[in-house]
Amino acid sequence: xxxxxxxxxxxxxxxxxxxxxxxxxxxxxxxxxxxxxxxxxxxxxxxxxxxxxxxxxxxxxxxxxxxxxxxxxxxxxxxxxxxxxxxxxxxxxxxxxxxxxxxxxxxxxxxxxxxxxxxxxxxxxxxxxxxxxxxxxxxxxxxxxxxxxxxxxxxxxxxxxxxxxxxxxxxxxxxxxxxxxxxxxxxxxxxxxxxxxxxxxxxxxxx
Amino acid sequence: xxxxxxxxxxxxxxxxxxxxxxxxxxxxxxxxxxxxxxxxxxxxxxxxxxxxxxxxxxxxxxxxxxxxxxxxxxxxxxxxxxxxxxxxxxxxxxxxxxxxxxxxxxxxxxxxxxxxxxxxxxxxxxxxxxxxxxxxxxxxxxxxxxxxxxxxxxxxxxxxxxxxxxxxxxxxxxxxxxxxxxxxxxxxxxxxxxxxxxxxxxxxxxxxxxx
Numbered sequence: 001x002x003x004x005x006x007x008x009x010x011x012x013x014x015x016x017x018x019x020x021x022x023x024x025x026x027x028x029x030x031x032x033x034x035x036x037x038x039x040x041x042x043x044x045x046x047x048x049x050x051x052x053x054x055x056x057x058x059x060x061x062x063x064x065x066x067x068x069x070x071x072x073x074x075x076x077x078x079x080x081x082x083x084x085x086x087x088x089x090x091x092x093x094x095x096x097x098x099x100x101x102x103x104x105x106x107x108x109x110x111x112x113x114x115x116x117x118x119x120x121x122x123x124x125x126x127x128x129x130x131x132x133x134x135x136x137x138x139x140x141x142x143x144x145x146x147x148x149x150x151x152x153x154x155x156x157x158x159x160x161x162x163x164x165x166x167x168x169x170x171x172x173x174x175x176x177x178x179x180x181x182x183x184x185x186x187x188x189x190x191x192x193x194x195x196x197x198x199x200x201x202x203x204x205x206x207x
Numbered sequence: 208x209x210x211x212x213x214x215x216x217x218x219x220x221x222x223x224x225x226x227x228x229x230x231x232x233x234x235x236x237x238x239x240x241x242x243x244x245x246x247x248x249x250x251x252x253x254x255x256x257x258x259x260x261x262x263x264x265x266x267x268x269x270x271x272x273x274x275x276x277x278x279x280x281x282x283x284x285x286x287x288x289x290x291x292x293x294x295x296x297x298x299x300x301x302x303x304x305x306x307x308x309x310x311x312x313x314x315x316x317x318x319x320x321x322x323x324x325x326x327x328x329x330x331x332x333x334x335x336x337x338x339x340x341x342x343x344x345x346x347x348x349x350x351x352x353x354x355x356x357x358x359x360x361x362x363x364x365x366x367x368x369x370x371x372x373x374x375x376x377x378x379x380x381x382x383x384x385x386x387x388x389x390x391x392x393x394x395x396x397x398x399x400x401x402x403x404x405x406x407x408x409x410x411x412x413x414x415x416x417x418x
Contacts, residue, residue, distance in 0.1 A: 086376055119404060121383045121390040122375065185376040189391035201395040203413060 023163050031075075031101070032063075032158040035151070038074035038094065039067035043081025045108040045141040052144040062151045071097040076154070078147075079131075082110035082117055083124040085190045089182040092130050096179045100171030103158070105150050106133045109140045116140065129194035130180060132170070208321045211239045214261070221258075222250045230327065240311070240325035245365075248328050248340040255314060255324060256345060263314035263324055266342065269352035271360035272309040273333070273385045279304070306333045308362050312342060312349070330362060333385075341367035359384035 006016055041049060053059045053067060068074040071094045083091055095104070106127050109115030114125040127133065134157060135150045142150075161169050170176050180198065183190040194201075209217075215227050218241075225247035230240045243251050255263040279302045287296045308330045315322030328339040341364035343350045353364045354373040361382035364370055372379060381388055394400075397408040 086374075119390075121388070125393060125396070185378050187378060187380040189393065193391065193393045201411070204398070 020162065020164060024159075024161070027163065028159050028161050032155040034066075035062070035064040035076045035103075035154070035158075036066045036068050036074050037064055037076040037078050038071055038098065039069050040094070041080045042083060042087065042091075043108075043110060045080035045111070048141045048144055049078055049080045049107065049147060052147045057144040057148060059148070059151070062148070062155065064151060071095075072099065074098055075101065076103045076105065077131075078105045078107050079111040079127045079133075080107045082115065083127050084122050085124055085183075086122065086185075088124045088127075088130060088190060089184075091127065092180055092182050095131050096182075100178065101161075101169055102171075103134045103154055104131050105135045105137065105147075105154065107137045107147060107150070108142055109138060112136050112138065124190075129199045130183065132198055209260070211241060211324070214255075214324065215241060217258070218251055218254055221254045222247055225251055227251070238323065238325060240327050242327045242329060245328050245330075245338065245340045248326075248342065249344065249366075252312075252314070252326060252342055252345055255326070260319075261321075261324070262316045262318045263322065265315045265317045265322075266312055266346035266349045266352075267315050267323065268311075268313040269342075269349050269356065270311050271356040271362060271384065272311060273360060274306045274309065275386050276306040276333070277304045278302070307331065308333055308337060308360055310339050310353070310356055310362055310364075312346075337361060338363045338365050340365050341370075343367050358382075361385065 001016060001018075009016055041047075051057060053065055059065050064076070071077075075098065077091075077095055077098065079091065095102070104127070106112050110117060110123070111127050114120070114123045117123040118125055124130075128136075135153050137146050137150045139146050163169075163172065171178070177197075180195060183192060183195075185191075211229055215229060219225060219227060226244040228242040230242055232238050232240070241251075252263075255261050281300050281302060283298050283300060284295050285298050286293055288294075289296065310328045312326040312328075313323045314326060330337045330339055339362055341349075341353055343353060343364070344366060350368065351373060353367055354369070354371060356362050357364060357367075357370055358372040358374050359382060371377070375383070383390070392407065392410075394404065394407040395411045397404055400408040
């Protein structure tokens with residue numbers, strides 16, 4: 001519909017709306033204001049995540065205070081802490097068990113890149129080698145304000161989701177697999193060391 | 208507490224056949240340690256625990272050390288006949304000492320509030336004679352720490368009730384804390400590499416286009 005006609009009609013008290021907009025408004029805003037995170041922590045970042053959910057920082061203001069102990073009831077995974085190679089398959093398995101639509105926040109230096117333990121033989125160099133991460137929070141550990149900022153960023157992202165069209169979400173696209181393969185325990189390392197469908201090492205120009 | 212030399216004499220009297228040695232420690236800490244041969248380790252440590260003057264009832268810490276094969280060079284002056292006349296010539300002789308793995312126990316007495324006595328067990332080499340005696344029958348708290356040493360150093364503990372890997376997964380083949388361990392080559396993305404990380408990251412750099 002023409003924007004001018006729409007504006008004219010609204011002056012006469014007739015409001016028009018596209019089906020898409022109505023769906024986005026009802027669907028996205030209800031989802032973004034009631035995010036249920038998965039209740040699990042891997043290291044010290046989890047302490048900051050717990051602090052965020054308690055009275056002083058009060059994650060309930062963003063509707064995300066219901067931490068679920070079961071992945072079947074959660075739609076946000078906060079990877080809070082160091083992901084060791086022994087833990088990586090379990091993290092991917094938990095993600096696979098969450099229902100769509102689902103989101104991932106990588107909280108802290110370790111979950112982003114391995115952080116201070118990056119050169120360790122047993123530390124995964126960032127969870128985005130296996131999972132599609134929506135929001136990264138730097139920090140070691142990030143302060144609760146940073147986690148709140150990540151929540152607001154995620155809410156904006158959910159608000160921008162469209163149900164149809166080329167930028168429809170992953171779960172509405174039949175060609176995208178619903179599950180990510182678990183890495184296997186090899187003799188020297190996990191196999192594969194990263195999921196090529198999710199992550200490729202960026203090519204950097206070097207002198 | 209008596210000095211380690213006195214303790215060593217008393218242990219030798221109480222455990223016949225035990226081969227003990229003292230490793231001196233010249234640092235300010237000055238904590239010498241007692242090297243025990245694995246066949247007599249149980250008897251020696253049982254004596255340390257039960258002796259009324261020592262009563263080492265608490266294994267505070269168990270850890271491992273990896274000693275690589277060492278090659279030492281020595282310069283010797285040797286008299287030789289050179290052009291008919293006797294001259295002193297310097298010769299370098301290479302001595303190689305085989306490496307070994309070591310399990311180190313720090314024992315304290317809770318009852319008498321004294322310690323530590325540091326007990327070491329050494330393996331024959333780093334490849335096929337890698338057994339020492341487990342002290343878990345005496346100190347139950349050593350069980351998980353010995354499992355960790357087995358996991359990271361590859362020392363086998365004879366008499367351990369449940370010798371499995373504890374930190375790494377079961378199919379893992381390497382021993383990461385050994386000095387010749389090569390970590391997996393996952394240095395494909397290093398935004399700010401330096402030193403040995405730079406060396407390893409370079410191998411992943413794309414080949415330069417011919418200009």
